[in-house]
Amino acid sequence: MSFQAPTAQRFVTPSGDEMVIIPRAEYDRLVALAAEIDEDAEDVATYDRAKAALATAADVVLPPEVSRRMLAGASLIKAIRKWRLLTQEQVAAHTGLAQGYLSDIEGGRKKGTPETLAKLAEALDVPDFWLQTPGT
CATH class of the missing domain: 1.10.260.40 (lambda repressor-like DNA-binding domains)
Incomplete structure (x- = not known):
């Protein structure tokens, strides 16, 4: 006897958008991952802004x-x-x-x-x- 994956059901909103249903644990993992990516991107942007300020501001105080x-x-x-x-x-x-x-x-x-x-x-x-x- 072979395993048969359940057939996916297709859900469409009244506006025609296709819906996806995933387990709550997977949703929570994806939300946490997205938050981590956003935080990393903000850290990179902060670093880039600081480096740009250092490169252009001749009156920067030494550490x-x-x-x-x-x-x-x-x-x-x-x-x-x-x-x-x-x-x-x-x-x-x-x-x-x-x-x-x-x-x-x-x-x-x-x-x-x-x-x-x-x-x-x-x-x-x-x-x-x-x-x-x-x-x-």
Whole structure:
């Protein structure tokens, strides 16, 4: 004896829309999934808005941890790198710069070209203008 699936019944509203009947548990699962997708989409939109604001707002305040490190004597680049929990080796590998050169920039012994600073900004995931000095 083989299993026969029940034949589906077709329900149509007076306006001609076809209806679907599903178990309540499946409906609840779909509603929860839709809510999760909406929440994820809103999180992505919030992140995108924040990144766009950072990229265009030259008067953005540095994160407090970065400011604290700078007040304690760290350079801006070092403070941002530490805030991002990165080592000089990791930043150097991402930028293609020598670790010693990065150390010289962080220590103020070298300034870094605008191109170098742009690479560092990308590696540190901050807007370019955070690392550019006026006139460069």
